[in-house]
Amino acid sequence: MSTTERPRILVVGGGYVGLYAARRILKKMRYAEATVTVVDPRSYMTYQPFLPEAAAGSISPRHVVVPLRRVVRGAEVLTGRVTTIDQDRKVATISPLVGEAYELPFDYLVIAMGAVSRTFPIPGLAEQGIGMKGIEEAIGLRNHVLEQLDKADSTTDEEVRRKALTFVFVGGGFAGAETIGEVEDLARDAAKYYQNVSREDMRFVLVDAADKILPEVGPKLGQYGKEHLEGRGIEIYLETSMDSCVDGHVVLKNGLEVDSNTIVWTAGVKPNPALSRFGLPLGPRGHVDCNEKLQINGLDYAWAAGDNAQVPDMVGRKAGNPNAWCPPNAQHALRQAKVLGDNVVAGMRGFPQKEYSHANKGAVAGLGLHKGVAMIVMGKVKIKLKGRLAWYMHRGYHGMAMPTWNRKIRVFADWTLAMFLKREVVSLGAMETPREEFYEAAKPAPAPAAPAQEKAKAS
Template sequence: MPEGLRQVAAKCSRGCDHACEAPHEVTPRGGWILDGMSTTERPRILVVGGGYVGLYAARRILKKMRYGEATVTVVDPRSYMTYQPFLPEAAAGSISPRHVVVPLRRVLPKAEVLTGRVTTIDQESKVATIAPLVGEAYDLPFDYLVIAMGAVSRTFPIPGLAENGIGMKGVEEAIGLRNHVLEQLDKADSTNDEDVRRRALTFVFVGGGFAGAETVGEVEDMARDAAKYYPNVRREDMRFILVDVAPGILPEVGPKLGEWGLEHLKSRGVECYLGTSMKSCVGGHVELSNGLEVDSSTIVWTAGVKPNPALARFGLPLGPKGHVDVDATMQVRGSGHIWAAGDNAQVPDLAAGKDGAYCPPNAQHALRQAKVLGDNIISALRGFPRRAYKHGNKGAVAGLGLHKGVAMIVVGKTRIKLKGRLAWYMHRTYHGLAVPTWNRKIRVFADWTLAMFLKREVVSLGAMEHPREEFYEAASPVTAAATEEAAAERKTRVKESRAVNHREEAKAS
């Protein structure tokens, strides 16, 4: 249980702390004291998830509410928010991984941030069960609830995928992918075994959306630069394979720009197999539905996302794909105190102009939904009408490596299509300004500016994944066999020393 948070007994409406027998009204449940204030006096807004929607909704609420009007509590297993559009660049070393994440406590200084998971939600009594990283679970009452748990990687029952696949949903995976790719170059440069070399230099990417196309573009760019420092590795020795079941890549920017992006990747030596799926990758042996088989040590999975499966435990109304069912104000249908938005909700797309249309799960909608959701909770606190969410598509940008990208910008009814260096500048400008806090904006632009004058870092820090391994080997308990062996060595050295002494004494006499 967090420090400063303690349960108190139910009080009557007159503030009696003792067991009151008077016939006046008594609060139905105990409150929680935080900084001297109880939720029976100050409503608690509980935000489940600290991603795009969770962070921006909490910021909006804190900005709009009056002093002491409510308590905002954010619960997330991580103490930071990851700006996912920067993950491909973090994997390529163009941005420091530290600048891809935003500390929740720093961005939300007036909120209570709890590091843990919400395991159950009692909608009737308005109580959530919090499981912290350490210690026992505890109950936390709330008055308003925001479901912002985001999405997880969408996978299929493909043999070998769980054991060999690498995702791209978190900064840890981006760092791991970068270290892994550079380690493969180390292996290929140091071995004489052609099979080991071929396997190490084969990189398979499954998924041709934003994440897949951007990741293969950035990683290929990094590997091309890194090859300059490996005498036995050339770019021609590497094999990059992009697989997608769809007929094209980058559907978010339209078919023409998607086709340009496809041809651009092909011109850089990336093998693209569309209308194709991966059937198996057991032991790193990749089998595709078109009959192609390759051995690879690097299999990156970016084939879409799905709502967080934990939503099924909360008793919320869910759509056919597992999203929380909400109305246009992002209020959960059938509930007067629960809201949801972002990747874990199906929000009606009023701008589409047709029934049954929902907003696509992307950062553009998540950021804007969060602000409207925050305004609507403030309105609910004050008894004002809620506002429906309506946002037209403003376009999309994608980077395909250094100085390469595609962009589609919507201005009124006009669609401006860009490609190449200009689109890449647009991509960086948009996301550089969109990342939360000026601290992170400045650091990201500083990374990009330094990269114009300094060469890309190509060092692998694979030991970071197991930082205690070397120390453990040095400090691990000595076994009995090792003790006996050491004792035998000491006896041998003593005998040899005595023999030497005897010989020297004999010579002296």
């Protein structure tokens, strides 16, 4: 970490908003006008809309992440966590990956911590659940699913086999519907290479407490998505929830009980709980309370955006809804980050700041290879697409929204190769414990047992 007399702009979080805001600030700033410091536990940003495709092997996991130090050149990138912030002193406490925590003074503050999985105190969930918020979880899910097929193919125990081939997904929003669609595709393709496993042996279950899935694309497309997934043999249970999943024994509110080794939790998100230690004004659900200029209310030196911010939706409010707020999605995050970056530079220079206003452009979702739904908003007209055309819209939109041309090209290259080459179905589950085999080879041999004569003498 460098020391400088220049004002410091501290960006807490290196996700979508943090990365784009830091890039925007660096672009708009004059030379040596300020020091930009980005703090995040990971040294890379993850493009979360591509996690389902990474889990299915349609995109290489390395191409879904963007290295921060490469993209925000000119900024300090600290790999660690901001644990507390003293707003009176304008000092943040940084806990690095190794070593003692230390204090870092700042002049301007950007809160871009994003969201974490919203969980409930369900017995067994912490031990059995698999989230879908990071690339590590996507890789882990892919390896785990393929390992279950390996187990089922190799065992003669029918109970073990049934548990391995049952996959439960909780949450029917974008993350849940897209993930189960992609994973079902993966498992269907992989089953072709197994002697004793077929798609008919597998059971996929999708559970949601709401009365519909994919609410972001509207009721008609949501109903189409439900019927499409059910047509692929996926069981969908709406208006129900999971009561427990101890040792993989899943108990649903509607009375259904299944045994499964795979329980994927995508039942919504919540703001990062660390925000409560930052001395910031928070909304009723824990979001940072912001005004229409993305400035944190009551703090003229601090801004926030993205999933951890409560930002007024000015389009909705001008249309007559005084309680309209921007939804937590990539569409808003990208645009908010750019306005936030401009406003930080303007605020630093004492210039007027811009109001954030963005009309919803619609939503796209992929449900596996060549399958999807899309709602495109053009003024007052809503265009609804489904099937292969919607899938192209999904890939086109997110492909272009992926940060940096380096990653865009890599993602499109993955897709192009997939048109000509078959899907990889290799499980690399040993990645989670890469030293295990070496440890077994290198650990000291056990001491030889004492001969029977010596034991007799000792006794």
